[in-house]
Each structure stands twice: as structure tokens, then as C-alpha cells.
Amino acid sequence: MTAAATKIIQPLPLNFTNTTPRSPDKALFHPLKTTPSSSFPASTHKLRLTKPNSTLARRRSTAVFAVSDVVQEKKPKSNTFHPNLLITKEEGLELYEDMILGRSFEDMCAQMYYRGKMFGFVHLYNGQEAVSTGFIKLLKNEDCIVSTYRDHVHALSKGVPARAVMSELFGKTTGCCRGQGGSMHMFSKEHNVLGGFAFIGEGIPVATGAAFTSKYRREVLKEGDCDHVTLAFFGDGTCNNGQFFECLNMAALWKLPIVFVVENNLWAIGMSHLRATSDPEIWKKGPAFGMPGVHVDGMDVLKVREVAKEAINRARRGEGPTLVECETYRFRGHSLADPDELRDPSEKAHYAARDPITALKKYMVENNLVSEAELKAIEKKIDEVVEEAVEFADISPHPGRSQLLENVFADPRGFGIGPDGKYRCEDPKFTEGTAHV
């Protein structure tokens, strides 16, 4: 270990409940374990005021501890000034729209699957929208995200058009991956969605690599303003996989600008997290590698957003990675082929009562941020977007034979030289997809 090794920040022990005097260099998280009975953050008896002369007009619930105040909150743009709320009206509407889009899209996917428009393994995100929206809506376009096979909503949150994702699911050539990837491989160079991986854990090293590029660009290529952050989303099952641990080590070692987001929905197909993991508290594995580990209620988009803000800004400042465990739940089975018989109905009911969309709606309406009519308008708009996406996907063409051999190699000379001395890719049949390669 060289002398230039990273300074290991030791997280404070679990029982620490007071906010520390904040030191921007040592902004730390404390594990936030919310009890099932905790209410949505806006309940007044749990709020703690910030310093009266602070320019940051935000309240924090007691569920959020020791968050650095370096985060600059943008001034509320709405006409009515709400000093006590975590979000502005615009932000609230954005979050709501994104979650409604995720939910409607996935519901439409289920319909389309059962109508035979898409095949294979389709994994739906219903119930987990708070994590995707809470994190991804804070990112810039240049920031990267990496996901698993449960990636439709991550792609949508990042900005990939619904029609491109739906087309991809239908296997049409207008899909975001030209129909070649499918449900489990959503990629977008334009929006920096690095996939979409079918094997769990595979994407985490790729995300680590994207974070490495960000650091490389800043330090080797001297692009001083490059502060791109990468988010890696994966589940509880992945947290027992070697690639997870190897990447936690490397990310902390080199202080890579990455946030590891665990979507702990307690089930890996039919394997309960508690049956698969010696220590089920995943956030604890962060400090073991020298990074903060945070647990957050993943059914609550505002809590997720607060934690995400800090983790992302930590990474942007060059302070290194964070492990965030989001306690969440998928309302549907593992995939559309999963009969979902193993999970206890009372468990499902418990989490259904904590539906993130309902919770955000309640928060915004109760605090007079928005009216019901505005929310209805959003729902209607999203319905139209999703319907249009299906129509677009329906009328889009299937890939032709000519697409078969394209994109195997970035440089198609990789198919080699044929017996006639010419490159295979120069064969006219190559573009038809019928060349012998």
C-alpha cells in the first residue's frame, strides 16, 4: 500500500443519533433505519429545523442525519415559498411524472407480453420507482448509469424515449438497440445508459470502469471540470457476488466517482435475501471497504432523493464512492414468467400500502404543492405517451436480414479475409446478411 493511498473514512457507529458539526471534508452518512411504522418525511413532529440564518431553506426529517450542507439547494421557483418542504412544485411534478411513467410503462409491458408482442424474460420494476426516480433525476446527461435486467425504468428515467424502449422490447429495428438487445439490454449512448446486463453483477465492473474514465479524464487528460458520476443499480442477490466486493474494493481504493445503489427488494427470484446472506444488512458492507454505507427507505422517493443528493455530490467532489441500500419491493413477480407464489401475501400488502407513487401524491397534495387536477393531467399525459409508444413500436419494422452481421464488430474487417483475398465485409452478401463469415 503506497503512501498515497486513500484516507479511509471510518463511519461512526450505529447508535449515533445527533447531528455532528458539519465538516465538508468528512461528510458522512449515518445508517438510516426507518421502522415500518415511520411516516412519510413531511410529518411535522419528526422535522428538525435547520439553522435560522441558513440560506438553505430546507427541513430535514429526523430520519436523515448528518448530511453535508455543502449541497446547494436551488431556490424554490414556485410562487408560493415553502420553507418546510423537501421539494419545490416543479421538482415534485417532475418526480411524479417520472414515477407514473415508470409504472404505466411497466403495466403496459405486462399487457403486451401477454398479448404476444414481446417474448423472453421481462422483468418489471413496479414498486421500485422511488429508487430510479430518486437517484436518476438528480443526474446530468453526461453522468452514466448501469443497471441489471430490470432496466426499463432506469432507461426511461435517464431520458431514453418511451417509444425507443417499447420498440426495443418488441424487437423492432427502431428500438434503442436496434432490436438486438431486448428487455435485458437497454443501452443508450446519447443518454449514457451503459446497460442492461443479463447476468447479475456483470454491470458493476462496467460501472466502475465508467467511473474510472471520469477520474482519468480529470487527472490524466486534464479535463479539470470532468466530474461525471456513475450510478450502478443492482439487487440484493448481487450483493453476495464476487464482482460486487471486488468493485467496492477498487472504487474505494481509487476514490472513483461512483454510487453503488442496492435495490434490496428482499427476493432474488424465489430466494429470500435472509436465506442467502449471512449478514443481511447490506449497507454494512460499505464501511468494510472504506466507504460510507447508508440504508434508506426505498419506498419513499424524497428520502431516496436526499440520500442520493449527498452520495452523488460526494462523488462529484472526488471524495469517492458510497454504498446506498434502498429497502424496496417489487409488486410483481421476478419476471413475467414467475408465478410469484413464494412471497407472503401480508408482506406484499405491507409494501403495497407504501406505494411510492401514492405516498408522493399524498405528500404533495397535503402540503398544497399541487392540485389533484394537475396530477391527473400528468397521468393522462403519460397514458398518451405510453400508448403512442406502443403504436410506434407496432408500426415499426422488424429488423431485416441485412442487420444480422452488422454491429458484431465495430470494425467489420474483424470477420477476416476470405479465400478470394478480399475482406468478408466487402462481400456484397455481407450487407444482405447472407455472407458466409
Place this chain on the structure above:
Amino acid sequence: MAVVFQGIGATAALTSATSVDSKKLYILSRRLVSETKSTFMVVRSDGRLNSGSNRRAQKLITNAVATKADSSPATKPGHELLLFEALREGLEEEMERDARVCVMGEDVGHYGGSYKVTKDLANKYGDLRVLDTPIAENSFTGMAIGAAMTGLRPIVEGMNMGFLLLAFNQISNNCGMLHYTSGGQFTIPVVIRGPGGVGRQLGAEHSQRLESYFQSIPGIQMVACSTPYNAKGLMKAAIRSENPVILFEHVLLYNLKERIPDEEYILNLEEAEMVRPGEHITILTYSRMRYHVMQAAKTLVNKGYDPEVIDIRSLKPFDLHTIGNSVKKTHRVLIVEECMRTGGIGASLTAAINEYFHDYLDAPVVCLSSQDVPTPYAGTLEEWTVVQPTQIVTAVEQLCR
């Protein structure tokens, strides 16, 4: 994975450590290589042969010196270096040329690489560009892929090719596939390289040949270098290629010396190399077996045969043009490889030749490969797992009857 190499290479270290044994083996090898006394070939880049003196008691050429006096296209005399230095030269030139080129691997930085291919590069380019990774092949290969997708051009060094078996997930699933599954949006210009092949009693796990395992992966290219000249050229070409390329080096070839041009040159990744033109039989080979073939060729020439020797270099895809032209001329094919018999490169090559050039063959394609055994530690057994020059001579004699 706990093997540590001191000095400039396995051969040097092992030679000094086992000098007594090597003499015994040398005597043994002299019996096996029936006629040749100086077991030492000079391979000229234009394919002609000279014999030189054997300076070390080793059964393998380690000091082949090639001069390019006559037919060299270069006006300057060039400079002499060892194969690992040629690799480093190619690597350094590319790092100089493009700041996005970086190296990742175990002990590539401060240690300079287990075979010194990256020696001093960390001092020159810094710890981030020549990155010492923890021992996590799967993850740092994946990291290289992620970096390649986002704009860098990483070179992953496997300390021994066998270690890349741990990275198979990333190489197969991500390296080969992501360009396709992303619909062409992301390119993965990564180079994965490392030493493989049967060395001097390195034991089964360190003596693996992975060519056969990787060859089915769509979307990757594989090349094998065998001389300092083609090592440098292929390294540069691999780095500049937009495709993921796996560059196979051989543990026993790192100390080969050759004179290479001073001018910059890049070789074609998809082309094979004509080592020795001939008329009677086509011998296809790659990597270390090239030297066993050339050793056998000397014997064959003395016996009146005229073998055409081609170093296929590109293991995936095959250069069917060079190979085809040769088959059309000689009508007989012998494949000599160090890969395993089952499902190896030779097996694929045999299938390809039979498919395309069946009409031109006067005899079935013969493939000499390593035995399908885990490479034994014992020197005698190890020698019998790989193809030896006498076997090549016998095979040619049989084919050319």
C-alpha cells in the same frame, strides 16, 4: 497465482535455477532431435533460414538473431531487441501517440510487469495510466470494458493467460457482445494480452492455452505473436483497432532477439505471415510451435523436402487467402499447434480448410496438437505433451509419401 518472476523472464530464471536439470534435458532433447546438433534457427523475416550457434543448453531457441541485410525494405539498419522489449516499444509508442491508451493489470506499474513488458512505463506515465490492480481479474477486465465504452483504450494484462479464465464472464458476455447488444452504440477497443503456453515446468495451471476457449466468442479477434517484429506490429495494430483483440504471447518467447526497423510499422491483424515459401507441403503454425516447425524444416530440407511454413498469426479470423493460396499450391496441409487437440485452433482450421479447399487437397489435413492432458510438471512428461520437431518431420514424411 502466487508465482513470482524475478529477473527478465521465466526462461532466464528457470535456467539459472535448474542448470543441472537443463543439461540432462538437453541431452535428452538431443536424442529426440535426431540429427541437428545446433538446435538453433535463425528465422529471417523474409522466410529464409540460417543456423547459428547455440549459446545456452536449452532445447528451445531463445537467442535467435535475424539480420536483415539483403532484402530488407528499410533503408536504416534498424535496432536489435528482445521480444518483450518489442512489445514494450509498441505499447509505449501507442501510449505516446494517444493519451487515452492505458494499461491495467496486476503488477504492471511499479513492478514493471511480470515479464517486464511494462517496465518503467508507470514512472513515465503515472499510476493511473499504468494501473496496478488488485487481484480481481473478472472485475478489472470488466472495468477495462466499462472504460473502453466511455472513451478510453485500455490494455488489460493477464499476468498469465490462465488467470483470464477468471475473467471469462466479462470477456465473453461483455467484451464480445456489448457492441452488438447495444445496437452498435458502444465500441470496446480493448486489448487483452498476456503470456500463455507451455513453459519450463510451470505446472498445469500456468501452462494453459486459452485460444480454444475464446475462439467461439463472437465479436472478438485473436492474434498470436511469435517474433519481436510481429509482436510490436501486432501490439500496435491491436491497440489501434476498434474491435476487442486478444493478443496471445508465449512465456518462452519473451527473450527472442531480432533486429526490427526503426521506422514505425503496424501489421495487419487479419493476415498470416509467410515464414518460408515452399512447394511440397503447407505447414500452418503459430506462436512457439513456429520454432519447432522451423527446426524440423531444417531437417526436412536436408532430406530433400520443401515445406512452406506459414505462421497464421490471426487465430480468429483465419486468413483464408494466404492459407488457401498455399493449399492450392502444395495440396498437402499439416497443422502444428500447441493448443489442445480437442476443439483447438487446429480443429477449427482443419474444418475451415476442408470446407473451402477440399478440392485442392491430395491428402487429409493432419493436425499435430498438444496432448489432451493437463501439462505435467515433470520435464520429460511435459516434453511429450507438446509437439516436438521429430514428430513434425515424421508427419511430413508420411504426408508426402
